[in-house]
Structure formats: C-alpha cells, structure tokens
Amino acid sequence: MKQLLYLYAALLLSGCNHADDGTATDNSGIDYKQQMRDFVMGISAKAKTIRQGFAVIPQNGIELVSTTGDEDGTADLAYLNAIDANGQEDLFYGYDNDDQATDASATQYLRYFLDISKNAGKTILVTDYCRTPAKIQDSYTKSQRAGYVSFAATERALNVIPNGAPNNVNSNNITSLSQAKNFLYLINPENYTSKEQFITAVTATNYDVLIMDLYRENESFTATEVARLKQKANGGTRMVICYMSIGEAENYRYYWQSSWNTGNPSWLTQENPDWPGNYKVKYWDADWQGIIYRNNDSYLDKILNAGFDGVYLDIIDAFEYFEQ
Numbered sequence: 001m002k003q004l005l006y007l008y009a010a011l012l013l014s015g016c017n018h019a020d021d022g023t024a025t026d027n028s029g030i031d032y033k034q035q036m037r038d039f040v041m042g043i044s045a046k047a048k049t050i051r052q053g054f055a056v057i058p059q060n061g062i063e064l065v066s067t068t069g070d071e072d073g074t075a076d077l078a079y080l081n082a083i084d085a086n087g088q089e090d091l092f093y094g095y096d097n098d099d100q101a102t103d104a105s106a107t108q109y110l111r112y113f114l115d116i117s118k119n120a121g122k123t124i125l126v127t128d129y130c131r132t133p134a135k136i137q138d139s140y141t142k143s144q145r146a147g148y149v150s151f152a153a154t155e156r157a158l159n160v161i162p163n164g165a166p167n168n169v170n171s172n173n174i175t176s177l178s179q180a181k182n183f184l185y186l187i188n189p190e191n192y193t194s195k196e197q198f199i200t201a202v203t204a205t206n207y208d209v210l211i212m213d214l215y216r217e218n219e220s221f222t223a224t225e226v227a228r229l230k231q232k233a234n235g236g237t238r239m240v241i242c243y244m245s246i247g248e249a250e251n252y253r254y255y256w257q258s259s260w261n262t263g264n265p266s267w268l269t270q271e272n273p274d275w276p277g278n279y280k281v282k283y284w285d286a287d288w289q290g291i292i293y294r295n296n297d298s299y300l301d302k303i304l305n306a307g308f309d310g311v312y313l314d315i316i317d318a319f320e321y322f323e324q
Contacts, residue, residue, distance in 0.1 A: 030284070030322070032318075032319035032322045032323050033063065033064055033069045033319050033323075035283065035284040035319070036061065036064060036247070036283065036316060036318065036319050037064050037076065037078070037079045038284075039246060039283055039284065039289060039292075040056065040058055040064075040079065040082060040083065040246075040313060040316070041078065041079060041082040042289065042293060042294070043056060043246070043292065043293045043300060043311070043313065044056040044082040044083060045082070046293050046294075046300065047293075047300060047304065047311065050304055051304060053175075053176070053309075054304070054309065054310055054311075055084040055085065055176075055177055055239070055241060055309060055310025055311070056082065056083050056084055056310060056311055056313070057083065057084060057085040057086065057087050057125065057177075057241065057310060057311065057312045057313065058083060058086060058087065058313045058316040059086075059087030059088070059089065059312060059313060059314050059316060060087065060088060060089060060314075060315075060316050060317045061316030061317035061318075061319065061320075062086055062088060062110060062113040062114055062117070063113055064076065064079055064316065064319075065079060065080060065086070065113050065116045065117045065120075066113060066116060071112055075116050075119075075120055077120075080116075080117065080120045080122065083117075083122060084122060084123065084177055084310065085117075085122050085123035085124065085125055085177050086114060086117045086122060086123075086124055086125070087125045087126075087127065087312060088110060088114055088124065088125070088126050088127070089126075089127045089128075089129070090102055090106075090127075090128065090129065091107055091110055091111070091114075091126045091128060091143070091148075092107060092126070092128050092138070092139050092142045092143065093128035093129055093130035093135055093138075093139050093152070094128055094129030094130060094156075098129040098130065098131070098156055099129070099130045099131050099132055099135060100130075101135070111146065114146075114148070115146075118147055118148070121178075123149060123177040123178055123180065124146075124147070124148040124149065125148070125149050125150070125151070125177075125183055125209075126139075126143045126148045126149070126150040126151070127150070127151050127153055127185055128143075128150065128151075128152050128153065129152075129153050129154075129156055130152055130153075130154070131154040131155075135152075136152040136154075139152045140152060140167045144168075149180055149181065149182060149183060149209075150167065150182075151167075151182070151183050151184065151185050152167075153185055157188050157190075158185050158186060158187050158188050159186070159188035159189070159190050159191050160186075160191065161184065161186060161201060161202070161205060165206065166181075166182040166184070166205065166206055166207045166208070167181075167182045168181035168182050169181075169182065169206050169234075170206075170208070170236070171206070171232070171234040171235055171236040172208075172236050173236050173237045174208045174209065174236065174237060174238050174239050175237075175239070176239075177209065177239065177310075179208070180208040180209045180239070181208055182207055182208050182209070183207055183208060183209035183210070183211060184202070184205065184207035184209070184210050184211065185211045186202070186210065186211065186212055187211060187212055187213045187243045188213070189212075189213065189216045192216070194216075195216050195219065195221060195225060198216060199225060199228055199229055202229050203228060203229065203231055203232075203233060204233050205232070205233060206232045206233050206234050206236070207232070207238060208232075208236075208238050208239070209238055209239045209240075209241060210229060210238055210239070210240045210241065211241045211242075211243055211312050212229070212240065212241070212242065212243065213242070213243050214242050214243075214244075214299075214302060214303055214306060214308075215254075218252075218254065220302065220306060221306055222306065223305065223306050223307035226240055226306050226307040226308060227307060230309075239309040239310065240307075240308055240309055241308060241309060241310040241311065241312050242303045242306070242308040242310070242311050242312065243311075243312045243314060244292070244299055244300070244303065244311050244312065244313060244314070245278070245313075245314045245315050246283060246292050246313050246314070246315060246316070247280070247281065247283050247314070247315025247316060247317070247318030248272060248275075248278045248279055248280055248281060248314075248315045248318065249268060249278070249279045249281050249288070250277060250278050250279075251277040251278075251279070252277060253299075255291050255299070262279065265287060266282075266285075267281050267282040267285035267287060267288045268280075268281055269281065269282065280318060280321050281318070282322075283318055
C-alpha cells in the first residue's frame with residue numbers, strides 16, 4: 001500500500017479532527033492509528049507469550065512509530081517495544097512506478113520515521129521494486145548506507161527468486177533479525193507446481209530471511225516443511241517469516257465465507273480496486289481480530305503451529321483509508 005505524503009494534506013481536507021495530543025480522529029472519535037497500534041501489540045503479546053523470540057514485523061504504515069503519526073511526535077515506545085522490525089516498500093524504487101526512482105521528498109519523509117525505529121534498535125527491511133541491474137545495485141547501496149536490510153524485487157507479484165547470489169551473502173546462522181544481511185520476499189508461489197518444488201528452489205539459495213505465505217493453493221506448509229526451508233544451501237540457517245494481511249480480508253483465504261460481501265459481516269467494507277478479492281476491514285472489530293489472533297484456532301495460531309520464526313503484517317497502513 002502506498003503511503004500518504006506531505007503531512008497528510010489530503011487527510012486535513014477530508015474533515016478529520018485532531019485530539020489534544022495531535023492524533024487524527026474522524027467524527028466517530030476513533031483514533032485509527034492507535035487502533036492499529038493496539039491490534040499489532042495484541043498480536044505481538046499473544047505470539048511472544050507462546051513462543052519467546054517470535055518476530056513481529058509490520059510492513060508500511062511507518063508513521064505509527066511516532067506518537068502523533070507525524071513528524072512532531074516522539075517515539076511511541078509501547079508500539080516499538082512490541083515489534084522487532086519494520087518493513088517498508090518502495091523506499092528508493094517503485095513508489096510511483098516499478099523500476100523508477102522514488103521521489104526524493106517521499107524517501108525523506110519515510111526515512112524520518114524509519115530512523116525512529118532503527119534508532120530504537122529495530123531492523124528495517126526495505127523492498128524496492130526494480131529490475132534494471134544498475135538500479136538494483138543502487139537500491140542495495142542506498143539501503144546499506146542507511147543501515148537497512150534490503151531486497152530488490154524484480155516482480156511486484158513477489159513470485160520469483162532473483163538470479164544470482166543474495167546481496168551481502170554469508171554462511172552465518174541467523175537466529176534474530178539483527179543478524180540478517182539480506183532477505184527474500186517470495187509470498188506468491190504461483191510459479192511452483194508443488195510445495196516440494198518451492199522448497200527445493202528456496203533451499204538452493206543463501207538468503208538469511210525468507211518471507212513467504214502459509215499456504216500454497218490453500219494447502220498449508222507443515223512444521224516439517226518449514227524446518228526444511230530454514231536451511232541455507234551453504235550450510236547456514238535462516239529465519240522463515242510468514243506473511244499475514246491484517247488490514248484487509250482476502251476472499252481466497254480459509255476463513256472466507258461464500259455469503260460475505262461488502263457490509264456483510266458489518267466489519268467488511270469496500271473491495272480494494274487495485275487488488276481484486278481484497279476487502280478493507282474495520283480492523284478494530286473484535287470478530288475480525290478473533291480471526292486474526294484472538295481465537296484459539298486463529299490465523300496466528302496456524303502460523304505458530306507451522307513453526308515459523310515470525311510474522312510479517314501487511315496493510316498496516318489501512319488507517320489511511322478510514323482517516324480519509
């Protein structure tokens with residue numbers, strides 16, 4: 001999801017109010033940023049209670065690291081203490097178009113918040129979308145200079161393993177995100193005819209961290225299969241992180257019911273025009289949060305039971321939709 005820039009000028013024109021602490025609310029009085037923080041912190045509390053060291057990584061929505069969600073805020077320590085890293089798409093390439101440099105003002109804006117997180121000891125995982133060799137190298141160089149770990153994705157669909165060795169390849173055993181020097185973002189296994197073919201392709205690489213989906217064509221990866229994916233080709237071990245969207249419901253997931261549509265259930269809102277089959281949700285709703293993590297058979301429980309080392313939370317920036 002794209003970030004809103006220029007200090008939420010569009011938000012200010014849309015009728016949102018601000019509480020005394022500077023946080024944005026609408027006429028309902030809901031602080032959408034804080035609701036998302038609370039959601040992430042709830043996921044983290046449950047996961048880390050069940051498994052010590054389980055990594056929680058929100059992607060995008062980086063403004064949440066600030067108490068006000070703006071550049072005049074201070075570090076939100078409760079939120080930062082609940083997470084282990086931040087993921088950020090399009091930082092240097094891909095914000096407007098793939099293989100196109102991101103405007104410097106957008107990069108500067110995002111880096112302000114990313115550095116709040118980095119300075120709090122969190123790992124920053126950058127995904128740029130570029131395919132030209134010189135731009136790929138430039139993406140890696142810029143992230144390294146900033147102290148970030150990066151992946152140059154040649155396909156927006158995140159369905160391929162790039163040719164060649166990972167950036168900053170190493171044979172170290174990776175047991176925490178702070179040790180990672182590179183990562184592979186491969187959440188769409190459509191190019192693999194089976195889970196076995198996917199596992200074979202990944203274990204032939206030397207990426208320190210793999211971000212993947214729990215499922216291939218509605219068939220979950222097992223704990224045994226995830227354990228195999230943790231082996232790098234050079235003998236080292238990697239972390240395997242599971243993708244989970246928490247700001248949108250996806251009509252191809254196990255939890256989807258055939259009767260659902262916009263407004264039914266009440267927490268299900270508009271379909272995302274850019275990603276058909278993905279629906280915005282009122283993510284603060286107890287029933288939706290039950291599906292994601294509160295219930296005993298929740299999405300998070302399935303991820304934990306499959307032996308993943310962490311969770312990569314997407315559509316964190318859903319607060320932008322409701323603020324507008």
